[in-house]
Amino acid sequence: MTTFTELLLNGLSMGSVYALIALGFVVIFRATEVVNFAHASLLLAGGYITASLQDDLGFWPALLVGIAGAAVVGAAVEFLVMRRYRGSDHSVLAIVTIGVDILLTTELTRRLGTDVLPLGDPWGDDVLTIGPISLAHTRIAAFVAAALLITAFLLAFRYTSWGVAMRAAAESPETAALMGVRLGRVSLGAWAVAGALAAVAALFLTVFPTPGLERATSLAALKAFPAAILGGLDSTTGALVGGLVVGVTESLATGYQSELTFLGRGLGDLAPYLVMTAILLMRPAGLFGTKELARV
Amino acid sequence: ENDDGDKGDMGAGGVKTGDGVTAETIDLGVLTDMTGVYATLGKSVTQAQQLYVEQTNAGGGICGRKLKLTVRDHAYDPQKAVAAYTELEPKVLGFAQFIGSPFVAAVEQRVDGNKGLVLPQAWSANLLGSPYVRVVGSTYDLETINAIDFLMKEKGLKKGDKLGHVYFEGDYGENALKGSQHMAEEAGLTVVEQKIKPTDNDMTAQVSALKKAGVKAVVISAGPRQAASLVGVAAAGSFDVPVIGNNSAFAPQLLATQSGPALMKNYYVASPTLPIGADTAAAKKLVADYKKAHPEDSLDNGVVAGWTAASVFGEALKKACAEKDLTREGVGKALLTIDDFDAGFGVPQDFTDPKAPSSKESVILQPDKKATGGMKVVQQPGAADAATNYTTGG
Amino acid sequence: MSEVTEAVAPAARPVGRTPPGRPRAYAWAAGTAGAAVLLALPFYLDRFWLQAGLFAMAAAIGAIGINLLTGATGQLSMGHAFFLAIGAYGYCVLAGDGDDGLTGLGLPTWLAAALAVALAGLAGGLFSPIAGRLSGAYLGIATLALIFIGQHVLFNAHDLTGGSNGRDVPPLNLFGMTFDESEVVIAAVPFGSVEKLWYVGLVLLLGCGLFARGVLRGRPGRAMNAIRDHRVAAGVLGVPVARYRAGVFVLSSMYAGLAGVLLALVFQRTVPDYFGMTLSLEYLAMIVIGGLGSVAGAVAGAALVSLLPQLLTRYSDALPLVSAPGTGGITPGEASRYLYGAAVVAVVLFLPGGLVRIAARRSRPRPGTPGEEA
Amino acid sequence: MRDVSVGYGPVRALRRVSIDLPDGAVVTVLGGNGAGKSTLLRAISRTLSFQGGTLTSGSVHFDGRRIDGLSADRVVAAGISQVPEGRKVFARMTVTDNLRAGALGATGSRAAKADALRRVHDLFPVLAERGAQRAGLLSGGEQQMLAVGRALMASPRLLLLDEPSLGLAPLMAARIADTIREINAQGTSVLLVEQNAALALRLASTAYVLDVGEVALAGPADELAASDEVRRRYLGVVDEDAAADATQSRLGALPVLARWEDTP
C-alpha cells in the first residue's frame, strides 16, 4: 500500500513536469496548429543556459535568465524559420520543426559535450518523509510550479483576448488578420512562451533524483506527446490532466513491472501510449480537445 | 573485393601485405559514435586510440609503416554504421574500434568473409565466437558475476538474500542479467529484475519497487545517470544497500553533481581493467599524455578501453610483422598467438580462444573525488570461482 | 557533391513526372537515358554506392506508400517504421531455417517476401479501425504508439526477433540465383549481393511507382483526395469513406512491408534500433521534402533524405570548418548533422510543395499545394 | 482608391480601377461573377496576399493616409473592417468567442465593446441565445449574421461588406439593410458589394459597376438603377423572360442534357 502511495505521489509529481512540457506543445498548437518536434531542443536550451550560468549568477538569477533565454530561442525559431514558410499545410511545418530540432540539438549537445551539469538548485536531495513514504523536495516544487503556471494560463486564456486571438489565427490566418489579429506577434508569443515553459520543465527534469543536465535530458520531451494528445492538443486543462495521467501510468507500470512480467518487462514508457490509444478510441479528440465538426 | 591474403603482394622488407596495408602505411578503421547515445564512450575511446597511433608513429610506426586511423561517426544509426563499414572495409586492414554491438552483429557474416579484424567496444558475450571479432576484456556476464561475488565476500550479501538488478533493455543489460542469474543459482540468491530504457533518467519508481521487494543489494547495468539517480534516491530514501555497477555505469563527471556524495558512500563499479588512475607506469604516462592532448576532456575508463584495444591491435600487428605476414589473415593468426598481454592496466589478456573473452577478471572500484579519473581500487584484479568455471553462453 | 545528383536524379527518373511544358519526346529520351544509366551502374560503382542506392530505393518504396496515406488521403502517420519492421522481420521469420535457434518456417524466400508484405498489409488492416476514427495530429501521435509497441516487441519477443541484436536475414533466392556474397563474375565485374539486389530493387521500385501513380491518377486517387479535402462531402458523393481509409492504410502498410523486406536483404541483418521513431519521422520528411501526394516527390525526397546522411558521413572529413575530433571544434559527425538539419529546413522553406515543384513551378504558381497527383 | 490593378499570378483580376468613397457615404459595387468585387475589397483590407494575389499598381488612401503598404492588422487599426465573402466564421470557436475575435482589432474601451456587443445581440437575437454553440454548427444564415455582427464589433469607421445578404431570408436581408442605414447614420462609411442589386441600390448614394476587372459604369445610385443595362443584368427585372427561359427549355432552346445510358 505504502509502495502504491509512494508510486502514485511520485507519478503525480513527475506528471506535473510532463504537464509543463505538454503545455508547451499545446500553446504552439493552439496558435499555429503545428505539432512542434523542436520542443525537445528548446528544453535542452533552457536547461543549458540555466546550468551554465548558475555558477556565476547563483541559482535563481540563472533560472530567470535561462527562462528568458529559452523564450528568445523559441521566438528566434519562429521569426527566422516558421514565419518564412509561405504554404498553408501544417504537417509540412511539423517537418520543418524536425529540421530545427536537429540543428538546435546538435549545437547544444556539442556545447554540452560529455558533461553532466548540476543545476545548483536549493532543494538538493532533501526528501520529505511522512511515515514510510518519502518524496523529494524537488518533486514538491515541481508540482507547485506546474500547478501555478497552468492555472495562470487557464486564467490568461479565459480572461484575456490572447487565447481568442491565438485560436482565430490558428483556424484561419486570413480571417484573423481581418479581425486585426497581428499574426506574427501571436505565433511569436506562442513560441516564446513554449520556450519559457520548456526551460522550467528542464529544471525539474535535471534536478534530484536525476544527476544533472546532459545530452539525453531532452528525450523526456517524447513522454509529453501522449500527455498532450490524450488531454486534447488544444486544451490547457488537457495538458495538465494528460501529464498527470502519463506520469502516474509510467510510475505504476514501472513499480509493478515484476507483477506485469507477462507483458514483458520495461513497460515504463510503453504504458502511457497504450493508455493514450485507449482514450483516443473513446474520445478521438482527447479528453478535453475540441471535437471535429460534421456540418455541411 | 573479397581478399584472402594469399593474393597479397610482397611489400617492404619482404612482408606479405593485403588490403589496407601499403609500403608506408597501415590503415585502420574506427566506427564510433561521437554524436549519438554513446557519445561519451566514443569520444574517449577514439581520442585514446588516436593518441596511441600518434605515439606509435612517433616511435617509428610498426613494421616500418605508419599507422593511420580513418574515423567514421555513425551516431548510433544502423544505416550509417553499415554504410560506413561498407565504405571503409575495402580500404582498411581492420577496425580498432566498432561501437554498437547490434551493428557489429549486423556485419559479422561479412567480417568472417573478408577476415578484417574487428575489436568492438562492447563487452557482450553474444559477440564471441568469430576469430575476427574479438572482445577485449571480460564480458558483462562475467563482470556481473565478479561484482556479485564481491558483494557476497565484502558487503554481507548472503545465501537466500534477494538481489536487485536494474538493467538496460538490450544487449548490455541482458548479457549482464545472464551473469546475475547464473550467480543466483550458484549462490542461492533470488534476483529481482527491473528492466529500464536509456530514456529513463529517474529511478524513484525502481527504488520503491526494490525496497518493496526487500532486496539486500543492487546491481545496475545501465548508464551513469541511471546509476547516479538510483544511488541518490536510495540514499535519500534511507534505503542504504550497497549498489554495484558494470564498467559503463559510471562517469567521473557525476562526482561534481549533487549525487556525488551518495556515490562515494556506497556505490561500486566492476571494471575489466584497472582504472585510468591506477599507479602503474603505463597508466601514469597515459594520463599525462592524454591530459596534454585533451586538457578539457575528462579521464574515464573509456580512455583505458580505447588505449587497451589499440595496443592489442598494435601488438597483433607487431607479431604479424615478425611472421612477415601483414595480411588480414596474418594479423588474425598473430592475434591468436597472444596469450598474456597487458596494456599496462593490470589485467593480462589472452586471445588464444575465439569463443572466450580475452579475460575473466574484473577489478572492483569505488568512486573517489580525489583519485584521477574519479575511481580508486578497492579490490585488485581477479576472477571469482563462479566466473572461472562459467562458460559464456555466446 | 556531384555524386548526390548522379545518384538522385536517375533514381528519381523512371517514375518521375515529365515536367509540364517540356516536349514529350525529350522527356522520353531523358527517361530511357536514365534507365540505361541505372542498369549500367553496378558495372561501375563500388559496393558503397550500390548499397547507398539500394537504401534509397527501399526508402523510395516506403515513401511512396506513406505518401498515398499522408499525402493523398491526408492521414498523418508516424507509425510507418512499424510496418517496415513487420516486413523485415516477417520475411526473416517466414524464410528463416530455424538453425540459429530462432523461429523460422523455412519457406521459399520469394514466397516469404510476398507473405511478409501481405502480413504488413494485414497489420495495417488491424490498425485501420483506430485510423478510421482519428485524424490530423491525433492520428499522427496515436500511430506513434505503434512504434513503441513495435520496439517493445522487437526487444522482447526473442524467439521471433532475436532481441536487441536482431537476426540474420536469409538471402533471397530467385530463379535458382542466390542474392548473397557468393560471386558470379559478369563482364569481368564480380557480382556480390548488392550488385544482384540492385536490379531487384530497380524492378520493385519501378513497379511500385507505376502502380501508385495509376492509383493516384485514377478513380481511387480522386476518392482519396476527396476524403482529405472534405470528408463529409466525399461520403455524400458516394465514396465509402471508412472503407477507403482502411484500404489506403493497408496499401501503404504493404508498401512499407516491401520496403522492409528490401532493406532487410540489403542489411543482411535486422536490428530493432533501426525501426524507431526517427525512421518514421524521416519518412514524413521524405514526402514533405519531395512533395506531398506525388510519386515523383516521394522518390526524390527518399533519395535525398536517405542518401544525404550517408554521403555527409562519408565525406565528413572534407566538410567545411570541421576539425579533428577532440580539438574542441566541430567534429565531422556534428558538421554532417548541421548540414542535414539545414537541408531539411531549407528545402521545405524555399521549395514549398517539395522538390517536384521545381519543375512544376514555372507552369502553375500555387505554392505549398499538397496532394496533386504525380 | 486610384488606378488599382491586381493580379493573382497570371490572372489579372483588376485593371486600373479607381473608386471614391466620400466620408460617411454608402457606396455599392455591382458586377457579375468574377468581375473582381471581392478582389477590390481584398485590395483595401490588404488580404490579397493570402490568396496569392498582389497589388501590381495603384494606390489606396484612407482619409488622407496611404494604406496600401500597411499590414492587414494595421488597416483594421486604422478603422476599416470587412465582412469577408462566404462568411468565414471561426467554425471551431463558440459564437461568443467569434464576437470577441471581432473586437480584437478595436481600439475602443471595454465599455464601448460592451455596447457593440449589446447592439449586435439585439440586432441578431439568435447570436445571443446560441452564444455557447460552436459557430461551425450554425445554419448558413446564422453564420452570415455572425459574420456581419463580428465586423460590427470593431465599431469601424469604414465597413467593407462582401455580399452581406448572402443566404439570408428576405426578412433578414431587410433587417441587414436597416442596420446598414443605421450604422451609416452613426457616421460609418460603407462600401457594399452585393448581388442583391435592388437592395444595394436602395441603400447606396453612389454605385460602381465592375465588369471583368474594369469599371464599366459609375454614378449616383438612382441614375444607375434607372439605366436599362443595370435593370436587366443586375435587377433582373424582366422576370418574364426568365419564366420564358424556363418554359422554352421544354422546347429545347436551352442546352439540353441527354440522359446517360450506362452501356459500356
Add this chain to the structure above:
Amino acid sequence: MSAVPPLEVRGLTVRFAGLTALDAVDFTVRPGTVHAVIGPNGAGKSTCFNVLSGVYRATAGSVRFGDQELTGMRPHRIAELGVARIFQNLALPPRATVADSLLLGRHRLTRAGFMAAGLRLPSAAREERRHRERVREIAAFVGLERQLDQPAGTLAYGQQKLAELARALCMEPRLLLLDEPVAGMTADERRSTAAVIAGVRDSLGISIVLVEHDMGVVMRLADAVTVLDFGRRIADGAPGDVQNDPAVVRAYLGEDDRTGDGEGRP
C-alpha cells in the same frame, strides 16, 4: 436508369443538444417535380437535407425513397440510390481542377478499384475515357467547359456554385437536393441557373428538392412548396397559395414582399 420513385418524409424529427432543429416534418416529393423547401434562417432546411443525404441521423421519423428507407443509411449508400446534393457552404476542394471534382461525382457510376487503377487495366482506361466524355457534356450544359482545367479555388463564388451543381449532375441522380443554388449570383446568372435547373428537370425528368431564399427563383421553378419555421412545417402546397399564406408572410417574407420577388423593386 430506373424510373424515379417518390420521396416521402414522415414525422421527421432532429434534435441537437438542447434544440429541436426539425420537429415532426412531413412532405412528399412527387416524381419529376421541383419541390421547394423554404423558411427563415435556422428553420431546419439544411438539416433536413443532411438527414436525406445521411450526414445526420434522424431522432425520429422516416424518409422513404421509393421502397428504400433512407434514415440510418450511410451517406455513400444513399448516394448509390442516386441521391445527389449541392452544399450550402461550398464543398469543392480548392486545389483540385474542376474536371477532377466532376469526375469525383462519377464515383458511384465507375468501378475501377486500387488493383484496376494501379495495374492500369484496359477496362479502367476505357471507363475513364467514357466518363471524361460525359463530364465534358455536363460541364458544357452548365456552361463551365472553359474552366474545366482550372483549380476550383480560383473560380469566382458564383462559378463555384455552378461547379457544385455540375458535380451533383455528374452523379446522374434520380433525386437532386439543391441547397441555395443561386446564392451569390447576379440576376441574370440566377436566371440562367434557374433555366439550367428547369432544363435538368425536363430533360432528365428527375425529382428536385430546392432550398432557396430567392423567392423569384422559387416561384419560377417550384411545383410545390413546403415552408418550415423553427423546425415545424407551417405551410405546404402550391407556390401561389403558400406565398399568400399569412403565417408564411409573417415568419418569412415580410410585409413588403408580397410581390414574390425576393429582390423587391427599386
